[in-house]
Amino acid sequence: MESRVHYTITCWRQLCLCSICIYTTFQGSPGISMMLRALLLTSLLSWANGQEGLTMLPEEKSKIRDQIVEMFDHAYGSYMKYAYPADELMPLSCRGRVRGLEPNRGDIDDSLGKFSLTLVDTLDTLVVLNKLDEFEDAVRRTLRDVRLDNDVVVSVFETNIRVLGGLLGAHVMADMLRQRGERMQWYRDELLHMAKELGHRLLPAFNTSSGLPYPRVNLRYGVLNPLSRTGTESDTCTACAGTMILEFAALSRLSGEAVFEEHARKALDVLWEKRQRGSDLVGTVINIHNGDWVRRDSGVGAGIDSYYEYLMKAYILLGDNVYLERFNTHYSAIMKYISQPPLLLNVHMHNPTVSVRSWMDSLLAFFPGLQVLRGDLKPAIETHEMLYQVTKQHKFLPEAFTTEFRVHWGQHPLRPEFAESTYYLYKATGDPYYLRVGQSIVEKLNAHARVPCGFAAVQDVRTGTHEDRMDSFFLAEMFKYLYLLFSEKNQLHFDIDDYIFTTEAHLLPVSLSTSQPPCRGNNTEAPTAVEEDLFTYSCPSTQTLFPNNPSFAKTIRDSYKYLTGVGRAFHASPDRGIELPLHDHGMEPVEFLRSMGISLTPLNEAGATETHGAHEGVYRVKLVAEVTQTPEEEVVPLIVQLISPPYLGRMVLTAGPAKFGMDLIKQEHGVKGSIVKTSPYTACGPIENAQELSGHIALALRGDCMFAAKARRLQEAGAIGVIFIDHREGSNSAETPLFQMVGDGGPTADITIPLVFLFSQEGALLTSALEDHSNVDVLMLPKERQLDKADKPLGKMNIKFRLAEEGELEEGDARGPTLKFVLEKGEVVLEEEEYRQQGDSCLTPGGDVLCSYGQTAASSPSHSPNDPNTDPGSQDSRVPQPPPTDHKPWAPQH
Incomplete structure (x- = not known):
């Protein structure tokens, strides 16, 4: 055999x-x-005695940089061959995605405006990668083929950052090349004229009573026109309204038309005025007509992310202290309430001491890079390392992952935010560890996302299946940050430090701060008087604050080596x-x-x-x-044993423990009781069947709120214990390692009832038993007490x-x-x-x-x-x- x-x-x-x-x-x-x-x-x-942080030789960096260029050529070449002039490439089908001809994907299609989105979004990337012939050809194609008056409803946010930002970045690059006398001598600001046209087509979205823009606009008919098919929306996300200032201010200062910057500034003013004054946090979704918050959860991920980014970068680009003061106020609140190093958890803006969910989304991966811009290196290193550990565990960052670093949403649309933060951290520290992180990104993209016609998004990181999409931001951002990570300054065609990146990685010159800003009138309120120190107004010298940067960063990272549980500490025995x-x-x-x-x-x-x-x-x-394990805290398996007829103790379900609540190990005979299903099943709202639960063991579904919040509600309802059941279909204790449920970051001593966790398949057995029999009694106790001597480990080999x-x-x-x-x-x-x-x-x-x-x-x-x-x-x-x-x-x- x-x-x-x-x-x-x-x-x-x-x-x-x-x-x-x-x-x-x-x-x-x-x-x-x-x-x-x-x-x-x-x-x-x-044998595996390699050490992190070893210097990467110039030859190796050059080899990886060439590999990145080859990957870009494969992606961009596939788009031009199979998809252009369509907005995006469908890499599995090897054809272009044309809106209206493909099945509707909902809001995600609002970025498609029949304006060759991927081409426009990629223009300045061609210059960064020193592909000047291709850039000149792409500009000519854009001027010849791209039209902006299409009868299409598009996202104001996406069109601004991708198309308007792409046109402005390309204009800046073309103008730079023209002034050097090297290329583009024929260019006469045509891209800027297109950007101005697009800006005017987006302006109708700001026709609201508050000044906050509508989320969508028709490129031909505007918003309120009967033919526009839009204008009925009542709310928008904070990032959608607050991510306009860089592109609109640049357009105003390059074109001389103040109206764009004025509207973007007014939208920021409204968001600032509507912040929760007690916590200085903003919500996720706001009503565009009256400014009331629709969703009051606050974080740094999806729905809010680039609002904070644009406050900081608006200060860098425009030199206006108002933006920095607002950013610092928000940043202090973020670090006080949202940051739970290395986690960044959403909280309620009116009650910021309690987390509102137990998972994080991948868009927060930009935040370490923003912290680097502010000069706050320690938390940036901590969060980035946490994200890196998650990518090690799942190959890519899943769209959302839990506080236990398990997959919540499995998609990965080739987002660039993690590469962005890696680039910023390397630039700030010079630590070659981040080159190795970048190398792993390159290798995983080639190994798991590359297909014959480009690169395909990952539909589920757990299975590695692909999705037929390659978003334009993959070419606009991913390759830009990766190429810059492995490039020396003298290898670039221009000084990258003369530019600021937009949220779509388009390049705008910081020299715009010397341009005359438009008249502001009374749009901007006087800054709140707060006590500031020099640190918040500067980019401090990290060499002065943290001598020997690589060692400083490594010391921080070492605390999070085994965060995801993939690599718990161990040490070899002498032999x-x-x-x-x-x-x-x-x-x-x-x-x-x-x-x-x-x-x-x-x-x-x-x-x-x-x-x-x-x-x-x-x-x-x-x-x-x-190998021997260190004497670290281990997860002690528990069981839920069905003891009422007809089971009589013969059905035994493996369960996970909690780090809070009653310690079942100290209960000699465990905890016994009848089980009752909670209503609502997630126990995230007022308990509707409290009388029925009193004196019984509650059965509740995982998800929507923290374990501790559920436990408190059920304990107050009179439950003598809680069995949580995983909401992810198919999970089971045979294939998934047990974990300990954690609290909400605050004190949990008030929770005194026992809590256990069942995976989905074990939970299904329990709920089926409850459906089949009117009364089911269970016993919760440590698993070792259910084992007999014959089941004990016999030894080792x-x-x-x-x-x-x-x-x-x-x-x-x-x-x-x-x-x-x-x-x-x-x-x-x-x-x-x-x-x-x-x-x-x-x-x-x-x-x-x-x-x-x-x-x-x-x-x-x-x-x-x-x-x-x-x-x-x-x-x-x-x-x-x-x-x-x-x-x-x-x-x-x-």
Whole structure:
């Protein structure tokens, strides 16, 4: 019997990525085969001794920069070949996306105006990447083909930042090249004229009683025209109204028409006046007619993000202290209420001490870059490192992820915000660690997003499936920031420090601050008198504040190395070996590995990363490896045991604990009670069935608010305990490591009832039982008290190897540092007593696992899984059932 599989083992040790190609050969008895497959996880930790922060040589930077240019050529070339003059490329279909011809995607299509969006959005990127011939050709195409009077309803926000910003950035670049006498001598400000035309087509959106713009406008008919098909909206997001000042002010100062800057400034004035005076925070959605807040949750992500960004950048671009004073006021509130390092959690603007949700969206990834602009490096490094750990765990930043760093929304539309913050941090610190972060972005894009006709968005980071879209911001922003990250100043065609980036990464010259601003009249209120210090009015010298910057940044990052749980700390024993239990309270070996910080990924899904200073070639490894966990706090598994008829204790569900509430470990006999479903099921509003819940254990759904908020409401309703059920379909304790529920960041000593967490599949069994029987009694207690002696771990097995170089890379193997593991029967040393106890009796005739590791056949349940007289719940939940014939129990689960 022979089985072979390729994997990479990712070991989070000193933030070092060790990519190892494992080539396994299983021979011999089914028992040995089963054990070796279960232990296909040998991690050569002593070999993975690369260190973070090693200097990246100029040759390597140049190689990566050339790779970025090639990637841009592939994406831009695919758009021009398959999609132009359409707004966007559909990279899976290899054709253009034309609004009205493709199925409507809702609001996302409001960025498409039949104005060759991707071309216009990419213009100044061509200059940054030194593609001047392509830039001149693209400008000519824009002037020849792009029309702005289309009968299309578009987003005011998206059209402003992408199209108006793209035209202005391209005009600035064209004018710069023309003044140098190198190129564009034929250019006569045609792009600026187009920008002014578009500005006038957007102005009708500001025709509201408050001065806040409508969210949509018809490019031909405006807003209130009967033919416009818009103008009925009543509210807009804060970012939509507050992200106009850079483009509109630049347009005013370049064209001499003050009306644009005046309208954008008025919108900012309204948002400032409507802030919550007690917290100095703003909400997410506001009524455009009366200025009332529609959604009062406040954060730094979607719906608000670029409002804060534009206050800071308006000060840099225009030199007006009012913008800086407003930004500093908001920033102090953000750091006081929203920032929970390294997390940034939304709060209620009127009650900012309580978080309103337990997840974060990916758009907040821009915020570390904004903090760098302000000179606040420490929290920028903290949040960026948290985001980097999330990308390590999921390959990309999911659109939203929980405070436990699990996927909330799985999409990833190739957003550039994380690359943006990486660029700013490298520029501020000079720490080559951020070059390695940028390198990982490049590699993941090539490995997981590249398709024959460009780059495709990821529909779900958990499965790696693609979506048929390549948004224009991918070309406008991603490649710009990545190219600049790996470029020296003397390699650029112009001084990048003479420009400020808009939120779409378009370049506007900071020299605009010397232009005469338009008359402001009474639009801007006098700044609030607040006590300020010099720090808030300057970009402080980080070398003075934080000498030896790389060490300073590394010290901060070290605190968040194992934040996501992917890489918990461990240290090697003196003999450089690995010891793995055959059974760990029901955990399969793959999950046990994950709990130690070792993850298995198929090699064809993970691009190999070349570690600095690593050995080249393929190695045959025959080395004793041993890992021991540090005595860090571990997650103690709990159970929910159904004890009422007909179950009588035979249905046992694995549950996760909470870091607050009653400690079930200290309760000798656990907590017993009847379960009652909460109404509303999420327990995020007033409890409607409090009388029914009193004296019972509440059943509540995860989501919409924090665990602590749910627990308080249910405790006040009289519940004696709470069982939370995961809202994500298909989650289960067999494939997902347990975690501890956390509070809301504030004191939780007032919560005294026991709390446990069930994944979706286990929760479904419990809710089904409640539907089938009028009364279901359960017992909540630690899992170890439900185990009998026969189920205890029997011990460990050692696998011994030695290291010997063996030839070059084989064709098809991943590039970079690679190891080849060869496990052969004669080289595996087992502790004979333990192996005899395990025996072959736990195997089916085909070699599949039937009982738990460390469990003898005699201790397994005596009933047959197929016995119709056996209640399904009577099977021991710790015993894995026979997998399908093609199932490989040693393969990683995705």
